[in-house]
Amino acid sequence: MSKTESVIWLALAGAYFLIRIFGDPGQNNIDRTITQGAAKARDSKIVLGLAAIRKRxxxxxxxxxxxxxxxxxxxxxxxxxxxxxxxxxxxxxxxxxxxxxxxxxxxxxxxxxxxxxxxxxxxxxxxxxxxxxxxxxxxxxxxxxxxxxxxxxxxxxxxxxxxxxxxxxxxxxxxxxxxxxxxxxxxxxxxxxxxxxxxxxxxxxxxxxxxxxxxxxxxxxxxxxxxxxxxxxxxIRETATHIQGFEAAKRRDPGLNAQFLEDRASVMFWRWQAAHWEENGQSLNGAAHPDYLSRFNQKQAFDKIIYRNAAVGSAEIIAVEPGKDFDKAHALIRWSAERFRISKGEPVSQGQVLYNYVFTMSRKAGATTEAKYGLRSSICPSCGAPPSDRSQSGCEFCRTPFNDGSRSWVLTDVVPQGQWIKPEAPAGPPSHETYSGFTGVLRPENALAVLIGAMIIDQKIDPREEDFARAYARKHRIPPDRLENLLGAARTGGLEVPTPQGEKEAEAFLQAIVRMSLADGDLSAPELNTLTAFSRQLKFPEENLKKIIDSERNYMYQWAKRHLG
CATH class of the missing domain: 3.10.450 (Nuclear Transport Factor 2; Chain: A,)
Structure with a gap:
């Protein structure tokens, strides 16, 4: 950024800040209406939800x-x-x-x-x-x-x-x-x-x-x-009907539910972590298909990686797809850890990493969910007994295999989100079942990770943009240690989050993050600064960013007025 650009940028940011403090009562009223409407809608849904439980x-x-x-x-x-x-x-x-x-x-x-x-x-x-x-x-x-x-x-x-x-x-x-x-x-x-x-x-x-x-x-x-x-x-969680292919899968398997699939994906993720930690695939014996387990062991033999202090931000099903032989369910898991490479028998730290990985689970086509087992996702699919050890590949009571996918979901692939190939949408009329990494309701920390990932250049981030990121984190109550992990991962090349490709994806991401910010209050100066820096790195026109902000603010204002009556 040139000195002239810096002066202009600071002047614009300062003008916006002064307007937020001193001026434009109409704009302040709009922001108050949006905040109050969002709070009332949220509280109303909670009241109605609890009342429905009490009715039953x-x-x-x-x-x-x-x-x-x-x-x-x-x-x-x-x-x-x-x-x-x-x-x-x-x-x-x-x-x-x-x-x-x-x-x-x-x-x-x-x-x-x-x-x-x-x-x-x-x-x-x-x-x-x-x-x-x-x-x-x-x-x-x-x-x-x-x-x-x-x-x-x-x-x-x-x-x-x-x-x-x-x-x-x-x-x-x-x-x-x-x-x-x-x-x-x-x-x-x-x-x-x-x-x-x-x-x-x-x-x-x-x-x-x-x-x-x-x-x-x-x-x-x-x-x-x-x-x-x-x-x-x-x-705020969206309903499972937003998962691509989920409704079609439920017609074939009425007992299918997102809660079970997400719990099953969590089991697989943590066993995958244990397999790295133990430097062998035994902990995956009962959860992963033998083909994937073979690939995992081959990769570890060539390049041993372990993770410490892994923390999961979220695990959510993003797509379900039918297959001729096997159906698949794809779970997006956002997680962070300290990564180590084993060199000469000793772990060597490679710094903090933050990953968005897609875990793909497969099950034989035509198999159905046993509703009687509820949320129990780590059991024998035939008799319901739990394994006495993670290394078991079959039931010690009824001899049913755990890992062939004939009765239950097994792990068949793990890839970074950027390498995941999204399945084709089911044929038929347009549906609201969609998934994009840059649409829907964003989590503040994930949004910040994408922003930092886009602003990092040659593993460096401009000090002014880092200050914007810190101010953004403070507003959204992201703990300082989590922010430092994000920045540290970015500087060491360990921040593997999707970056919007092209103007269409950038626009979708900006719409989602603006809506998230407006629902939490007004769009603060640090947020505006961060979004502008992000737009600049992606070569997304700043005038288009302003149009998005105005459009989203107007949409949410009308929505809030309806909820406030």
Whole structure:
């Protein structure tokens, strides 16, 4: 950027900032209307969603539900700190359990544990309610504080946060229950009792009642934790009808549901992480097709890569496609970690990475979902028994293979999103089932990653644009350490996020990010600066950016007025 361009740019940014502070009452009224309308629409949907649950289940009480959530939250924090998830196993899904279990495996291998002490819940409130023909889901925003330390296993010496300062954090915990389930008149899973027969649950690795032999973490009887999302990664979830090919697949398989597929994808992701960590593919034996497992082992033999401190931002199904021999379901998983390459037997850090990977799962054409198993995604597809070990490729009870795709979904490919080939849309009339990496509702952190990815040149970012990114992160409450991870990954070439290709994709992304910003309040000066810098790098005309902002603001203003009445 030339000196003259810099002066002009700063003048424009300053003029916009002064207008936001001092002028244009009409514009301020529009922004207030949009903010109020978005809040009312969100709150109305929550009220209606909870009312629908109460209509089906008259004994459901949201205050009592929040009390149970608090109890479950504290129980999980204690189990995590003790590196023993068995006390919480009964009310967490298979995907969440795999996440915890593999994290703990890595911690123990490094000789540390993550000690969470003085845990306090500041607030718990509903942020979204979802219902479909299979499940009710209540997403609870939890604001909490804790002393978060890593300590050595042998003598409890702190190696992180040595002083022991408390830190606050906000997460969204998603609790799911089958629509046919009803509120119990007695304690349930989160309190340590079987919701089917009422017997006290024994601490065990398997989520099975020792008295009535019911598998209790399916969601059939009581609420279970199905997902944990960082607040900066949270977004209002869209219905599964927006997934390309999903409705057509449901006509062939009525029991198919996105919740099960996403939990299954989470199981596969964490086993994939364990396979890297262990430097062999044994943890994938029961989840991956032998053909993929062979490719994985060959790649690792040639170039061994491991990841530490992996964190998943989101796992969502983006397409389902039919096939002659096998159907496929594609899950987009956004994750970050520290990447290491094994050199002469020792791990060498390559810095932070942030990836958008597509995990492709396959299942024999004509196979259907067993509704009786609910959300249990890591079990024998024939008899329902869980494997006693991740390395099992078949059921030790009925001998049914886990990994051939004949009855259940198995992992058949993992590729960066930029290399994923989107399946063709189903033939027929136009449908609202679509997927694009640059449309829909964006998560703030993912949007920032794409912005930084586009602004990085030769692994460097202009200091002024970095300042814009920092201001953007502050507005959207993206934690400083997450921002530093993004910037660090960009500087080391480890930021693998899709970059809009051409004016059409850039316009779609800008529309989505402007809508996200307006729904959260006005379009602030740092956001405008960041978007302008992004547009400049992509050679997207700035006058077109202004048209997008004006168009989206007008659209959302009219939408907000309708909701405000």
């Amino acid at each position: 289940d008259p004994k459901f009480d949201v205050t009592a539900f929040y009390d149970r959530v608090r109890n479950g939250f504290l129980k999980i924090q204690t189990a995590w700190s003790n590196q023993d998830m068995r006390p919480a196993r009964a009310f967490i899904s298979d995907g969440v359990y795999e996440r915890f279990d593999i994290y703990l495996l890595m911690q123990k291998a490094m000789g540390i544990r993550n000690k969470m002490s003085d845990v306090r819940i500041i607030k718990a409130n509903c942020v979204q309610v979802e219902s479909d023909e299979h499940f009710d889901t209540i997403h609870v925003g939890i604001t909490a504080s804790a002393v978060d330390q890593d300590v050595t296993l042998d003598d409890e010496t702190p190696v992180r946060n040595r002083i022991g300062n408390p830190e606050s954090f906000v997460e969204v915990w998603s609790f799911l229950r089958a629509q046919g389930a009803r509120t119990l008149a007695r304690p349930g899973l989160m309190e340590g009792y079987c919701p089917n027969c009422g017997a006290p649950l024994q601490i065990a690795d398997a989520a099975k009642c020792g008295h009535c032999n019911s598998w209790i973490n399916s969601g059939e009887y009581d609420w279970i934790l199905s997902e944990i999302t960082q607040s900066c990664e949270w977004r």
